[in-house]
Amino acid sequence: MIGKKTGCALLIVSLLGIFAALYFFSSWPAGRPGQVTHEPPSFTSIAGAIEPGETLYSVFQKHALNLDDLFAMRQAAAEVHRLKEVYPGQPYRFSVDAGKSIRSFTYGITENTFLTIERGAGGFQARKYEIPYESRLLTVGGDINGSLVGALGSAQEDIALAVAVSEILAWDIDFNTDLREGDSFKVIVEGLYLQGKFRKYGKILAVEFLNDNKKHVAYRFEQNGRPDYFDAGGKSLRKAFLKAPLSFRRISSAFSRSRRHPILKVRRPHHGIDYVAPQGTPVSATADGRVTFAGRRGGYGKLVVLAHRGGLTTYYGHLSRFAAGIRAGKTIGQGDLVGYVGATGLASGPHLHYEVRHDARPVNPVRFKMAAGDPVPQRFLAAFQATAAHLDRTLAQAVFYEARDAKNRGIGGALALQTDPSPFLN
Ligand SMILES: [Zn+2]
Numbered sequence: 001m002i003g004k005k006t007g008c009a010l011l012i013v014s015l016l017g018i019f020a021a022l023y024f025f026s027s028w029p030a031g032r033p034g035q036v037t038h039e040p041p042s043f044t045s046i047a048g049a050i051e052p053g054e055t056l057y058s059v060f061q062k063h064a065l066n067l068d069d070l071f072a073m074r075q076a077a078a079e080v081h082r083l084k085e086v087y088p089g090q091p092y093r094f095s096v097d098a099g100k101s102i103r104s105f106t107y108g109i110t111e112n113t114f115l116t117i118e119r120g121a122g123g124f125q126a127r128k129y130e131i132p133y134e135s136r137l138l139t140v141g142g143d144i145n146g147s148l149v150g151a152l153g154s155a156q157e158d159i160a161l162a163v164a165v166s167e168i169l170a171w172d173i174d175f176n177t178d179l180r181e182g183d184s185f186k187v188i189v190e191g192l193y194l195q196g197k198f199r200k201y202g203k204i205l206a207v208e209f210l211n212d213n214k215k216h217v218a219y220r221f222e223q224n225g226r227p228d229y230f231d232a233g234g235k236s237l238r239k240a241f242l243k244a245p246l247s248f249r250r251i252s253s254a255f256s257r258s259r260r261h262p263i264l265k266v267r268r269p270h271h272g273i274d275y276v277a278p279q280g281t282p283v284s285a286t287a288d289g290r291v292t293f294a295g296r297r298g299g300y301g302k303l304v305v306l307a308h309r310g311g312l313t314t315y316y317g318h319l320s321r322f323a324a325g326i327r328a329g330k331t332i333g334q335g336d337l338v339g340y341v342g343a344t345g346l347a348s349g350p351h352l353h354y355e356v357r358h359d360a361r362p363v364n365p366v367r368f369k370m371a372a373g374d375p376v377p378q379r380f381l382a383a384f385q386a387t388a389a390h391l392d393r394t395l396a397q398a399v400f401y402e403a404r405d406a407k408n409r410g411i412g413g414a415l416a417l418q419t420d421p422s423p424f425l426n
Pocket of ligand 1: 274
């Protein structure tokens, strides 16, 4: 039982944490390295971000801080967060006195947690806090003009949202080659804000995607703390085979430096499918299986063959090179890296030759839509149906904005729901 006193102390501690967070993250993520600002009394604030190769020790040296403090801070933080583990890009802020002794230190451990170490009467005190994001419900939508990234925008968080949407529907839609003029989408997604400013997207609650006149709907539903996505009937969207061996996520990260997301093309000239893609595009296993061949074979050039359950095999040909560790006998998971697109063997230009065979006979991979995830169990079905019905009403009635506008309208999006969204933001 928590006594009145402890409860009060806890409240003060958590309020302090929130103030610390607001102060600290008011400069996030723009924290200019080495930025020095003067605070009202005699304290100076030093803010920055860990640079590649830096340790906290070298940060102390760079700013000529008291190294005895570093030792004491490490000891104080030992139980909370090991200070040896600081990573490039993570922001920090020191408050120091005229003698360069540390008054307080704040460090962003992850996007969601940070560490504070403060000097008190009895020495340094370390605490870890969750960043107190405010969650708002956003309704984001649009028409496809080329690619999903093109429709959502090229801001880092928008690309992350495009990738997350592509992964929810990866068993049904190939986001690199299936999209058509006239396709459209709606996403109900959590927006995470600090001090009224959009920071990033949170959970995706529902996706409705109209692809080639076929509507795909995915609902997020959590059971025993484990989230997954289901169709309207409560069936898992996961299937034994991914729609394509070229993962939208892998391609997005491989080509993140170029501004334009490559738009791939497919050809179906013979038994398999040819994906015309830039040299070096990562290739993924479409299903769980075992490598039965990895080497050169005639017109296929560098080829990987995987064996799957039910007498099915998949072929990945013309590769420029194999992924690390790909050799006969190795077990491989759905989505794992197999190799990279090339033009080895009989190929006029870089492309991936992908083939599915059933007992050595070529088959159309689209026909193998075996369920791989469990459906919503009977005892959760009523709860799932209530969630889906609520999300359906939002999909039908809410206004869906372009990503840029949706972020600015976090509240507007939530109001458009006309119901309390909190049960779905669990
Ligand atoms: Zn081919």
